[in-house]
Amino acid sequence: MTEVVTENQPRRTSPPMLSFQSLTVAYTGSPVIDELNLDIQDGAVVALLGANGAGKSTLLRTASGLLAPRAGRVQLDGQDLTSVAVENRVRLGLAQVPEGRSVVTELSVDENLHLGGLWRYRDRSDRNAAVDQMYEMFEPLWRRRMSLGHELSGGERQMLSLARALISEPRVLLLDEPSLGLAPRVVAQLMTLLRETADRTGLTVLLAEQNVTSALSIADRGVVLGLGEIVVDAPAADLAADPALRQAYLGF
Amino acid sequence: METFVFLFATGVSRGLVIALFALSLVIIWRAARIINFAQAAMAIVAVFVAFTVVGLTGSYWAGLIAALATGALLGAIIERGLIRRVPHVTPLPGMIVAIGLVMVLQAGLGILFGPEHRPVQAPFSESPFVVAGIPVLSPYDLFVLVVALAVLVGLGLLFNRSTLGLQLRASAVAPEVSRLLGVRVPRMVTIGWMLSASVAALAALLLVPTELGLSAHSADILFVQAFTVAVLGGLDSPIGALLGGLIVGVLITMVTGYLGAGYAPLAVLALLTAVLLIRPGGIFALKEARTA
Numbered sequence: 001m002t003e004v005v006t007e008n009q010p011r012r013t014s015p016p017m018l019s020f021q022s023l024t025v026a027y028t029g030s031p032v033i034d035e036l037n038l039d040i041q042d043g044a045v046v047a048l049l050g051a052n053g054a055g056k057s058t059l060l061r062t063a064s065g066l067l068a069p070r071a072g073r074v075q076l077d078g079q080d081l082t083s084v085a086v087e088n089r090v091r092l093g094l095a096q097v098p099e100g101r102s103v104v105t106e107l108s109v110d111e112n113l114h115l116g117g118l119w120r121y122r123d124r125s126d127r128n129a130a131v132d133q134m135y136e137m138f139e140p141l142w143r144r145r146m147s148l149g150h151e152l153s154g155g156e157r158q159m160l161s162l163a164r165a166l167i168s169e170p171r172v173l174l175l176d177e178p179s180l181g182l183a184p185r186v187v188a189q190l191m192t193l194l195r196e197t198a199d200r201t202g203l204t205v206l207l208a209e210q211n212v213t214s215a216l217s218i219a220d221r222g223v224v225l226g227l228g229e230i231v232v233d234a235p236a237a238d239l240a241a242d243p244a245l246r247q248a249y250l251g252f
Numbered sequence: 253m254e255t256f257v258f259l260f261a262t263g264v265s266r267g268l269v270i271a272l273f274a275l276s277l278v279i280i281w282r283a284a285r286i287i288n289f290a291q292a293a294m295a296i297v298a299v300f301v302a303f304t305v306v307g308l309t310g311s312y313w314a315g316l317i318a319a320l321a322t323g324a325l326l327g328a329i330i331e332r333g334l335i336r337r338v339p340h341v342t343p344l345p346g347m348i349v350a351i352g353l354v355m356v357l358q359a360g361l362g363i364l365f366g367p368e369h370r371p372v373q374a375p376f377s378e379s380p381f382v383v384a385g386i387p388v389l390s391p392y393d394l395f396v397l398v399v400a401l402a403v404l405v406g407l408g409l410l411f412n413r414s415t416l417g418l419q420l421r422a423s424a425v426a427p428e429v430s431r432l433l434g435v436r437v438p439r440m441v442t443i444g445w446m447l448s449a450s451v452a453a454l455a456a457l458l459l460v461p462t463e464l465g466l467s468a469h470s471a472d473i474l475f476v477q478a479f480t481v482a483v484l485g486g487l488d489s490p491i492g493a494l495l496g497g498l499i500v501g502v503l504i505t506m507v508t509g510y511l512g513a514g515y516a517p518l519a520v521l522a523l524l525t526a527v528l529l530i531r532p533g534g535i536f537a538l539k540e541a542r543t544a
Contacts, residue, residue, distance in 0.1 A: 086431040
C-alpha cells in the first residue's frame, strides 16, 4: 500500500481528516471489511473503487455510523467517532449521501433542502439564504423547488441529494455511487460540480463508484477495495493511465 | 327532514371525535410503524386523571389540560420505557406488547376505580338548539365540533408549516436518511407518541359525556370505530382519517337513528369490508413502502 502525502499537507503536524484504523466490519460471520487502514488528508478527493460486494458501501456506512464496526475505529480530524451517534456525526462535519438517491420522496425539493440545513441554521433567514445559495449552485432545482421528491428525474434526485448534503457545509462528504442509473452526460455534470465544490471549499470527498473512469477523472487518489482489503492505493492519474493496473484490479 | 338534519349534525360532531382518535392512530403509525392497540386504554387513563382533577378543582378546563398532559406523559413513558425496548424487525412484537398493556392498564383502572360506569357531567348543555322548529345541535356538540376542528387545524399547521413537523414527517417516511441529515429520529418518535396519546386522550374526553359514563372500557368502541376509519382512509393519510371519521360518524348516527342502535356496528363493519375488497390499502393510502 502506498501512502500519498502531498507537500503542503505535512502528516506529522495535523491528523488526517478522515482515518480508518484497523477497521473490521461484519454483518454475520466473516468480515466484509477486514483490518482496514486508510488515511485521507484534508481537502483530498479520493475515489473508492472495487467490484460489487468489495465493501465500498459498508465502509461508507461505517464511517457515517449507520453500521458499527466489530473492531477498530473511525476518526474525523483526530476525533474518535466510536461513541458518536449518526445524527451527531453530521454535526461534526461528516455528511453522507447514501446510495439510491436518498431524496425524501414525500417532501418537496424545498423541504428536502430545509431539512438538510435545519441543525446548521437555527435562524430561518440564515437557512433561507443557504437554500437560495444551493439553488444558485444547482439551477435545475430552482425550477423544481415545489415538486415532490418522487416527481423528480434520477439526475434531479441525485443533484438534490448532493445539494442537501452540501447545505450544512460539511468538512467531509461520503458519496455512495452517485452515478448509478444516470445518463453519461448527467454523470459528467455531477462530477464536475463535485470537483468544483471541493476546490472552492476545501471539502474532503470519499467517492465510492463503480463508474471508474468518471471517478478517477475528478479524484486525486484512487483506492481499490477487494474483498474488504485495500489492494491498490495510488494517485488517480497513475491508476487511470496504467493499463496493467487497470486490467489487474479494475477489469478494463 | 327534521330527523335527517339532527342526525347529520350530530353525526358530524361524533365523526370529528372519531376522526381525532383515528388521527392519533395515524400519527403513531407514521412515527413508529405500530398500530397502537393500547391507545384506548391509555386515553381512558388520561380521562380518569382529568375527571379526578375536575373533581378536585371544579374546573372542566383544568381537567382538559390534565388530560392532554397525562396523555403526553403516558405516551413518552410507554414509548421510552416499553415500546423502544421491543425488537422492531416486524411490527408484531410491538403490537403484542401493546395488547398486553391494554390488560395492565384496564386491570389497574378496575382495581383503583371499580367496574361501574361513573356518570360524567358535560361542561355545556346536551339538549339541542332548535332552529325553525328543527332540533339541530346541542351546545356540547358545538363545543366538540369547535375543539376538534381547532385541534385538526393546529395539527395540520404543526406538521406542514413548522420545522418540528418537517422533521416528524421526514423521520416517519425516511428514518435513516433523516438521521444522516442530523434529525434526532429517536426524539421524533417519542414526540410522535406524545402527540398521538394527547390527541387520543382529548378525543376520549370529548366522547365520554355523550356515552354511558366513565369506565375502564369507555373508549373501546371508539377505538374500533377509529381503527376502521384509519384503515378506511389509509394508515398513512391524515386527510383520510378526517374524511373517514366524518363518513363513519354520520353513518353511525344515521343507522342508529333510522334503523336502531343495534345495526350501527354492522354498518361500520360492512363499510370496512367493502373498502377492503375494493381498495385494500385504504381509500386515501399513499404507497406503503418507506424510502429508508
